[in-house]
Amino acid sequence: xxxxxxxxxxxxxxxxxxxxxxxxxxxxxxxxxxxxxxxxxxxxxxxxxxxxxxxxxxxxxxxxxxxxxxxxxxxxxxxxxxxxxxxxxxxxxxxxxxxxxxxxxxxxxxxxxxxxxxxxxx
Amino acid sequence: xxxxxxxxxxxxxxxxxxxxxxxxxxxxxxxxxxxxxxxxxxxxxxxxxxxxxxxxxxxxxxxxxxxxxxxxxxxxxxxxxxxxxxxxxxxxxxxxxxxxxxxxxxxxxxxxxxxxxxxxxxxxxxxxxxxxxxxxxxxxxxxxxxxxxxxxxxxxxxxxxxxxxxxxxxxxxxxxxxxxxxxxxxxxxxxxxxxxxxxxxxxxxxxxxxxxxxxxxxxxxxxxxxxxxxxxxxxxxxxxxxxxxxxxxxxxxxxxxxxxxxxxxxxxxxxxxxxxxxxxxxxxxxxxxxxxxxxxxxxxxxxxxxxxxxxxxxxxxxxxxxxxxxxxxxxxxxxxxxxxxxxxxxxxxxxxxxxxxxxxxxxxxxxxxxxxxxxxxxxxxxxxxxxxxxxxxxxxxxxxxxxxxxxxxxxxxxxxxxxxxxxxxxxxxxxxxxxxxxxxxxxxxxxxxxxxxxxxxxxxxxxxxxxxxxxxxxxxxxxxxxxxxxxxxxxxxxxxxxxxxxxxxxxxxxxxxxx
Numbered sequence: 361x362x363x364x365x366x367x368x369x370x371x372x373x374x375x376x377x378x379x380x381x382x383x384x385x386x387x388x389x390x391x392x393x394x395x396x397x398x399x400x401x402x403x404x405x406x407x408x409x410x411x412x413x414x415x416x417x418x419x420x421x422x423x424x425x426x427x428x429x430x431x432x433x434x435x436x437x438x439x440x441x442x443x444x445x446x447x448x449x450x451x452x453x454x455x456x457x458x459x460x461x462x463x464x465x466x467x468x469x470x471x472x473x474x475x476x477x478x479x480x481x482x
Numbered sequence: 483x484x485x486x487x488x489x490x491x492x493x494x495x496x497x498x499x500x501x502x503x504x505x506x507x508x509x510x511x512x513x514x515x516x517x518x519x520x521x522x523x524x525x526x527x528x529x530x531x532x533x534x535x536x537x538x539x540x541x542x543x544x545x546x547x548x549x550x551x552x553x554x555x556x557x558x559x560x561x562x563x564x565x566x567x568x569x570x571x572x573x574x575x576x577x578x579x580x581x582x583x584x585x586x587x588x589x590x591x592x593x594x595x596x597x598x599x600x601x602x603x604x605x606x607x608x609x610x611x612x613x614x615x616x617x618x619x620x621x622x623x624x625x626x627x628x629x630x631x632x633x634x635x636x637x638x639x640x641x642x643x644x645x646x647x648x649x650x651x652x653x654x655x656x657x658x659x660x661x662x663x664x665x666x667x668x669x670x671x672x673x674x675x676x677x678x679x680x681x682x683x684x685x686x687x688x689x690x691x692x693x694x695x696x697x698x699x700x701x702x703x704x705x706x707x708x709x710x711x712x713x714x715x716x717x718x719x720x721x722x723x724x725x726x727x728x729x730x731x732x733x734x735x736x737x738x739x740x741x742x743x744x745x746x747x748x749x750x751x752x753x754x755x756x757x758x759x760x761x762x763x764x765x766x767x768x769x770x771x772x773x774x775x776x777x778x779x780x781x782x783x784x785x786x787x788x789x790x791x792x793x794x795x796x797x798x799x800x801x802x803x804x805x806x807x808x809x810x811x812x813x814x815x816x817x818x819x820x821x822x823x824x825x826x827x828x829x830x831x832x833x834x835x836x837x838x839x840x841x842x843x844x845x846x847x848x849x850x851x852x853x854x855x856x857x858x859x860x861x862x863x864x865x866x867x868x869x870x871x872x873x874x875x876x877x878x879x880x881x882x883x884x885x886x887x888x889x890x891x892x893x894x895x896x897x898x899x900x901x902x903x904x905x906x907x908x909x910x911x912x913x914x915x916x917x918x919x920x921x922x923x924x925x926x927x928x929x930x931x932x933x934x935x936x937x938x939x940x941x942x943x944x945x946x947x948x949x950x951x952x953x954x955x956x957x958x959x960x961x962x963x964x965x966x967x968x969x970x971x972x973x974x975x976x977x978x979x980x981x982x983x984x985x986x987x988x989x990x991x992x993x994x995x996x997x
Contacts, residue, residue: 374903374967396971 366392367477368410370401370428371443372420376466380414380443380473387474389481397421398428405432412480417444417451426454433459439480443468513709513716516756517723520749524727531734531742538739539595545747546590552754554583559761561649568645571632575718577652578624579757584660585617592667609667611676615689616663618729622696625722629703632715636708681737690733697726717760724753798858805853812846836877837913843873844905852898860995863901863928864891870905871926874912884922887912891928894936900993903968904928904938910964911940911986920944921983936992941985 367384369391371377381391392408395401397420405413413432417425429440442455445466455463462476560576592609594602602609640648666673676686704719728749735742816839823835847870851861868889874880875887896904908926915924921944931937965988969976974990 372971374971375964378963378967 365409365411366390368392368401368404368408368413369394370396370404370413370419370425371416372396372418373416376416380468383468383470383473384414384477386470387477389477398423398425398431401425401428402431402435405435405438409436410438412477413438413440414477415440415442417442417446417455426451426458429455429459441476441480513720516720520720520723520727520752524731524745524749527731527741527745528734531731531740531745532736533741535739535741535744539593541744541747542593542595543590543597545751546586546593548751549754550583550586550590552751552758553579553586556754556757556761557583559758564645564649568640568642569632569636569638570640571628571636571715573640573645573648573652574624574628574631575714577656578621578628580652581624581656581659582617582621582754584656585613585620585663588660588664588667589613589617591664592670604664605667605669606671608670608673608676611682611686612670612673613663613667615676615686615693616659618725619689619693619696620659621725622693622700622722625718626696626700626703629700629708629715629718632712633703633707636712677738680739682733687733690729694726694729694733697722697729701726714760717756721753721756724749724756728753801858802853805849805858809846809849809853812842812849816842816846840874840877840909840913841906843877844870844909845902847873848898848901848905851901860895860897861901862893863896863904864893866901866905867891867908867926867928870908871912874909874916878913878916880916880924885916886923887916888923888925889927890925892930894928894930894992895995897993897995900972900990903972904990907938907965907968907988908940910961911938911988914961915940915942915944915984915986930992931989934992936990938988938990939986941983943983 367389369377369380369384371380371394374396377394377396381394384391392410393404395404399421401413401415401419404410413429415425415429419425419428425442425444429442432438432440440459440461442459442461442463443466444451444455444463447465452463455461461480464472464476557576557579560572560579564572564576589610591597591604592602592613594600594607594610597603674685675683676689677683682690701719701722704715704722708715709719728746730746731742731749732746733742735744735746737743819835819839819842823832823839826832826835847866851866852858855861868891871887871889875885880887908928912924912926915921921942924940924942927937927939927941929937929939965976969988969990972990974988977987977989979985979987
């Protein structure tokens with residue numbers, strides 16, 4: 361069930377990252393690392409080579425989750441699920457312009473996350 | 483208002499001026515009366531133009547100085563205008579007035595008694611007459627050329643580089659003609675005679691007639707084809723009529739110092755002043771336009787300021803409302819948890835929900851502080867921490883258990899992103915510490931250290947490493963994970979000391995809130 365390389369959780373809010381980690385572990389999946397900023401996320405991708413990334417849009421620092429996803433995709437192809445609290449059209453358009461992954465809106469339900477995660481890693 | 487502002491943008495203003503060499507056409511109503519007045523005055527003088535007038539040679543430099551000054555100023559203003567508009571007719575007109583200024587200087591130097599008493603400064607007895615013919619006929623030719631160009635293709639513009647070159651060439655040409663004319667005038671006694679015994683010769687009258695015809699053609703072109711579309715050339719027509727009247731009176735006078743000859747000088751002064759007055763009028767008109775524009779802009783800025791102030795007020799109202807609703811919703815969450823808690827029999831479960839309620843209260847308290855903040859973005863952490871500690875103390879009934887809480891917080895301003903984790907950290911630390919049965923005093927402080935970082939400290943006198951008589955939670959418990967996780971989120975560092983009490987100090991970089 362656990363994909364090779366595990367799952368990287370990127371969110372600048374510790375409590376939300378912790379909740380996502382708990383939900384993934386409940387699904388029987390491994391979380392290889394978590395990151396709070398775009399640069400940290402890219403570094404974690406290089407180090408752990410995850411099979412999936414859960415990416416928040418608003419991150420600590422100047423770059424956001426879409427920037428981080430762009431950099432990650434330039435390094436290696438990895439499925440990315442965006443999880444954002446913003447429903448602004450501009451944000452969604454930026455994501456859809458460069459990435460094919462699904463976009464989930466906070467608060468994320470367990471079944472929603474499970475469905476998208478399983479689809480991404482299958 | 484938007485339309486008014488748009489119509490007054492600098493590019494529009496420049497375009498409006500550049501669109502025509504004449505500018506606004508509201509001054510055209512003066513042209514016909516002025517021309518008519520000059521013609522009537524000339525007609526009145528013509529019958530007596532041949533009579534002898536006062537022989538005052540000293541009046542010549544007086545008249546010529548006035549004409550020279552007016553035409554030099556007009557030439558300068560026309561070249562300045564040409565610099566912006568760059569049309570051929572305007573260049574020719576500016577050159578015509580520069581030419582007139584240069585040739586007038588030659589005429590002044592060659593006229594008897596104008597510079598030196600009882601003799602000429604340069605040349606012989608014919609010099610002034612030839613300088614006069616070259617001046618008036620050349621000026622008439624240049625103005626006719628300008629009028630024809632304006633009529634046929636007045637809107638074609640040069641590039642800035644072409645305009646610069648053309649200006650240089652105009653100056654060089656005029657200067658060359660003036661020098662050549664002065665040289666010829668100096669030896670004019672070898673040329674055909676134009677003045678004999680104070681009277682004009684037939685050749686002089688023929689040359690004058692050519693000049694008059696040229697002037698007449700220029701006036702006709704302007705009045706018939708240009709006057710309605712170009713105010714500058716309308717006023718030029720007034721000036722040319724003045725010059726025509728002057729030349730006519732001078733010719734009809736037949737000799738120097740006749741009534742016609744003297745009337746011609748006066749008419750020349752009027753003619754030379756017309757264009758200068760046109761520019762004075764333009765200046766005054768533009769000054770008024772500037773004042774009006776400034777007033778419109780000031781009104782627009784004032785209205786914009788009112789609009790922005792109202793927008794900011796509405797934004798603040800909206801933000802306050804959002805904070806208020808978030809706080810209320812968190813209170814609803816708190817009430818729901820309390821309702822569930824009352825149904826539970828298990829003490830540990832009720833304690834867990836009590837801790838959860840404290841955390842929810844911390845979140846709500848942050849929004850309450852923001853709601854009453856002046857800038858709706860930051861607030862002082864001191865009253866926030868005091869109220870937070872009071873709530874935790876009340877929820878855990880610490881006063882009833884003999885535990886005293888002392889809060890010492892500096893009035894450091896913090897923002898939402900910083901206050902929420904700090905509030906949760908303080909709640910977590912205080913809950914853990916206060917639950918220790920041995921503690922009777924708990925001290926909570928939030929101060930700035932020497933390095934400029936904030937230090938959140940919770941200290942008690944609870945003795946050993948136990949809680950409610952049991953050992954402290956093991957590493958990895960939810961409480962400890964929250965402490966570590968939130969400290970890491972704020973890029974802080976946590977020090978724990980257990981020595982006759984528990985002392986936890988969390989060092990946190992303060993947020994940049996632009997204060």
